[in-house]
Amino acid sequence: MKLLTSAFCVLMASAGASAIDLNGLRSIGPVASFVKTDSAVTLTCADGSQVRITVLAPDLIRVRAAFLRNLPERDHSWAIEKTSWDVPRWELAEEPGALRISTGELEVVAHRSPLQIEFRDVKTHRTINADQQPMLFDPQSGLVAAAKKLGFDEHFYGLGEKASRLDKRRGEFTMWNSDTFGYQEGTDPVYQSIPFYIGWQPGTAYGIFFDNSYRTHFDFGATSQEYAAFSSEGGEMNYYFFQGPSIKKILARYADLTGHMPLPPMWALGNQQSRYSYYPGSVAEEVVRKYRAEDLPLDVLHLDIHFMNEYRPFTWDLRRFPDPKAFTNRLRAQGVKVVTIVDPGIKLQPPAAGARDAASHPELAPQDQSYYAYNQGKAHDYFLKRKDGSTYVGRVWPGEAVFVDYTIDAAARWWGDLHRAYTDNGVAGIWNDMNEPSDFNDQTGKSQLDVVTYDGGTNSPYAGNRNVFALNEARATYQGLERLLPNQRPYVITRAAYAGIQRYATMWAGDNRSTWDALSLSLPMFMSLGLSGEPFVGSDIGGFIGRTDPELLVRWYEVGFLTPFCRNHAAMDSPDHEPWRFGKYYEDIIRRYLKLRYRLLPFLYTAIEESHRTGVPLFRPLLLNYQDDENALGIDDEFMIGDDLLVAPILKPNLTARLVYLPVGVWYDYWTGVRQEGGHMIRVEAPLETVPLFVRGGAVVPMDPEMNYVGEKPANPLEFQIYPDARGEASTTLYEDDGLTDAYRQGSFRQTSVTYRNSQIDLAAPKGEYRPAPRDFVFTVRPASAIRTGSKATARIADDGRSHRIELR
Numbered sequence: 001m002k003l004l005t006s007a008f009c010v011l012m013a014s015a016g017a018s019a020i021d022l023n024g025l026r027s028i029g030p031v032a033s034f035v036k037t038d039s040a041v042t043l044t045c046a047d048g049s050q051v052r053i054t055v056l057a058p059d060l061i062r063v064r065a066a067f068l069r070n071l072p073e074r075d076h077s078w079a080i081e082k083t084s085w086d087v088p089r090w091e092l093a094e095e096p097g098a099l100r101i102s103t104g105e106l107e108v109v110a111h112r113s114p115l116q117i118e119f120r121d122v123k124t125h126r127t128i129n130a131d132q133q134p135m136l137f138d139p140q141s142g143l144v145a146a147a148k149k150l151g152f153d154e155h156f157y158g159l160g161e162k163a164s165r166l167d168k169r170r171g172e173f174t175m176w177n178s179d180t181f182g183y184q185e186g187t188d189p190v191y192q193s194i195p196f197y198i199g200w201q202p203g204t205a206y207g208i209f210f211d212n213s214y215r216t217h218f219d220f221g222a223t224s225q226e227y228a229a230f231s232s233e234g235g236e237m238n239y240y241f242f243q244g245p246s247i248k249k250i251l252a253r254y255a256d257l258t259g260h261m262p263l264p265p266m267w268a269l270g271n272q273q274s275r276y277s278y279y280p281g282s283v284a285e286e287v288v289r290k291y292r293a294e295d296l297p298l299d300v301l302h303l304d305i306h307f308m309n310e311y312r313p314f315t316w317d318l319r320r321f322p323d324p325k326a327f328t329n330r331l332r333a334q335g336v337k338v339v340t341i342v343d344p345g346i347k348l349q350p351p352a353a354g355a356r357d358a359a360s361h362p363e364l365a366p367q368d369q370s371y372y373a374y375n376q377g378k379a380h381d382y383f384l385k386r387k388d389g390s391t392y393v394g395r396v397w398p399g400e401a402v403f404v405d406y407t408i409d410a411a412a413r414w415w416g417d418l419h420r421a422y423t424d425n426g427v428a429g430i431w432n433d434m435n436e437p438s439d440f441n442d443q444t445g446k447s448q449l450d451v452v453t454y455d456g457g458t459n460s461p462y463a464g465n466r467n468v469f470a471l472n473e474a475r476a477t478y479q480g481l482e483r484l485l486p487n488q489r490p491y492v493i494t495r496a497a498y499a500g501i502q503r504y505a506t507m508w509a510g511d512n513r514s515t516w517d518a519l520s521l522s523l524p525m526f527m528s529l530g531l532s533g534e535p536f537v538g539s540d541i542g543g544f545i546g547r548t549d550p551e552l553l554v555r556w557y558e559v560g561f562l563t564p565f566c567r568n569h570a571a572m573d574s575p576d577h578e579p580w581r582f583g584k585y586y587e588d589i590i591r592r593y594l595k596l597r598y599r600l601l602p603f604l605y606t607a608i609e610e611s612h613r614t615g616v617p618l619f620r621p622l623l624l625n626y627q628d629d630e631n632a633l634g635i636d637d638e639f640m641i642g643d644d645l646l647v648a649p650i651l652k653p654n655l656t657a658r659l660v661y662l663p664v665g666v667w668y669d670y671w672t673g674v675r676q677e678g679g680h681m682i683r684v685e686a687p688l689e690t691v692p693l694f695v696r697g698g699a700v701v702p703m704d705p706e707m708n709y710v711g712e713k714p715a716n717p718l719e720f721q722i723y724p725d726a727r728g729e730a731s732t733t734l735y736e737d738d739g740l741t742d743a744y745r746q747g748s749f750r751q752t753s754v755t756y757r758n759s760q761i762d763l764a765a766p767k768g769e770y771r772p773a774p775r776d777f778v779f780t781v782r783p784a785s786a787i788r789t790g791s792k793a794t795a796r797i798a799d800d801g802r803s804h805r806i807e808l809r
């Protein structure tokens with residue numbers, strides 16, 4: 001571990017230089033001619049370059065350029081899900097010196113000489129975004145770049161997983177999937193590459209998705225106060241422009257383009273526990289026993305790399321887990337699912353002479369004479385190669401290892417099917433680690449630059465495919481689980497990613513440290529991921545590396561109890577930090593938050609469904625809900641869950657109070673019910689057992705009874721907590737389904753709308769075909785201050801599937 005740590009430090013030190021220097025680059029030539037087709041205008045330039053501006057939707061434009069040549073025929077991206085769009089109405093006008101495309105929402109102006117592209121709001125003609133100079137390229141190196149005018153009041157958000165604060169103005173960033181053990185604020189690049197950002201300006205916002213999987217760079221005014229630039233060391237100049245003005249609308253379009261996150265199984269929202277590593281099986285069972293004995297909720301236990309036979313993927317170590325199926329069954333009987341880690345490095349192990357693989361359940365056979373996954377992959381020629389045809393051999397946990405070329409369809413299918421080794425033995429979900437891909441020989445990837453992937457016969461280079469390796473692994477894994485566990489929602493967790501990952505995997509934020517800084521940094525990371533199409537986020541509670549003290553652990557849970565992925569995890573050489581490790585006082589507080597999470601599951605699940613359907617994440621910066629509130633531009637030490645909960649966690653030691661900014665509106669302190677007027681900062685007491693938590697006036701929060709795992713008991717009664725706004729009104733629509741299967745896609749869900757007004761509740765007849773078990777609804781006007789004299793605070797009725805009007809008078 002020590003050795004590794006220093007190797008990673010070297011990597012991080014060398015990773016810094018990402019400023020975009022535009023000097024010495026060549027500009028694209030002026031427009032010489034153009035051709036209009038159904039959905040696009042193609043410009044041919046005096047230097048032989050070509051630019052195509054395609055109208056995909058009134059608020060979505062694609063710009064694609066080839067320098068000194070025509071646009072290539074092949075047009076493929078692993079990120080894009082929707083490739084055919086119904087062409088909306090648009091017009092092309094020729095103006096002196098420019099071509100103007102008008103859609104219902106945008107005016108795209110291509111100035112001819114020099115060729116500069118400008119995006120305007122079609123109604124106000126206000127410029128939203130414009131080239132600061134023509135697109136740039138370097139014919140020698142293959143570098144491509146675009147520089148946009150930097151607005152004096154412009155702010156930048158997104159870029160997926162970045163170890164930086166929320167507002168990225170004046171920052172510079174690189175995308176190159178990297179195993180960054182112990183990253184801290186400023187480490188860049190990190191594990192994931194999501195080259196999508198949102199530009200905010202007073203009254204408006206736009207998005208840009210630079211769909212290029214080579215090493216890309218983003219510079220939001222770091223090099224110059226006049227431009228915000230993005231560049232790539234190879235591949236195409238190829239970006240999508242999203243017109244707001246609302247950020248939520250941009251996110252919805254981004255989800256249409258790159259894919260909507262499918263609904264995860266409900267149990268994935270339960271509490272999860274991990275450690276590097278729990279073994280043998282008896283120790284893993286002890287952990288679960290302890291959870292139950294301590295009355296702590298738990299849905300998932302993770303098995304890290306020691307459960308494998310000498311780190312060989314798709315095997316079990318039978319000395320440690322003698323009967324995997326019986327093991328997972330015993331846990332399942334206690335309401336706990338098992339998730340196993342799967343690393344992409346397949347041990348390079350040619351079989352001993354005469355050795356053969358077991359015909360059935362090879363994962364349970366000894367592997368030392370013959371390792372079936374290696375043998376099969378080798379026989380079918382599925383492993384990544386170098387340009388000269390030799391197999392790419394890296395070094396990871398099993399020693400020398402080879403990697404699958406997931407761009408070969410049959411290889412991806414084979415990889416997916418290999419998961420039988422786990423699903424046949426009762427494993428419920430898969431955790432994809434090390435998929436940058438990490439290689440201990442060289443974490444920078446430089447010595448792998450001659451690795452090629454098949455990629456539709458193009459044999460494309462590593463430089464363009466490293467960043468999509470994890471995306472393709474996750475795709476193969478997800479589709480494998482779909483086949484192996486039919487009609488169950490796959491649950492995949494990934495470390496590395498490229499845009500589009502939300503179609504296949506949830507994520508966690510890798511090897512963080514057990515420090516207050518890491519806890520604080522996790523908030524803007526989650527928010528930025530959400531603003532980049534990845535809603536299901538979380539990081540190791542307590543921190544992965546180093547020593548957690550009990551105060552830090554408790555404060556970490558006061559954030560983690562509301563992150564979609566809620567998992568305590570620790571490194572091999574870290575002291576234990578499960579919830580009970582520091583004594584009853586701390587454990588009692590942690591229990592309180594885990595129990596509250598389970599009570600909030602109907603609320604969280606409703607918010608997850610919104611993320612699935614609309615692309616709007618549940619873990620949000622205030623800015624997303626209050627886009628015009630400039631006070632919210634830089635707030636990343638508070639967050640919101642959906643529209644209704646606002647959390648201002650304590651992110652420093654020895655603090656028992658903090659300032660909390662509340663946006664304009666009515667807010668209720670969740671713990672005391674005290675009503676607050678927003679629009680300013682308030683001081684809030686926050687002893688260790690209390691995280692400042694506010695409910696928006698106007699919200700109705702659906703809550704389950706306390707539970708120790710999803711489905712432990714009937715969710716009866718289901719309580720609606722009512723928090724009236726300034727007019728005394730509140731409403732919500734609860735979303736429910738079976739939490740497990742794909743039936744929701746065919747209408748098997750239930751939406752229950754509740755409206756509160758003048759001490760009167762209107763319960764609408766539910767929509768959708770899903771039928772929950774018999775239950776009662778309890779309605780509670782929660783803040784005492786909101787209950788009118790003479791009114792009741794609560795009512796209870798049976799949920800009979802009909803509409804009701806309930807008087808609290």
Ligand code: MIG
Nearest residue numbers: 276304305341433510511571
């Ligand atoms: O190089 O599988 O981020 O969660 O426990 C370490 C062992 C490899 C890195 C993951 C971490 C996991 C660990 N892995």
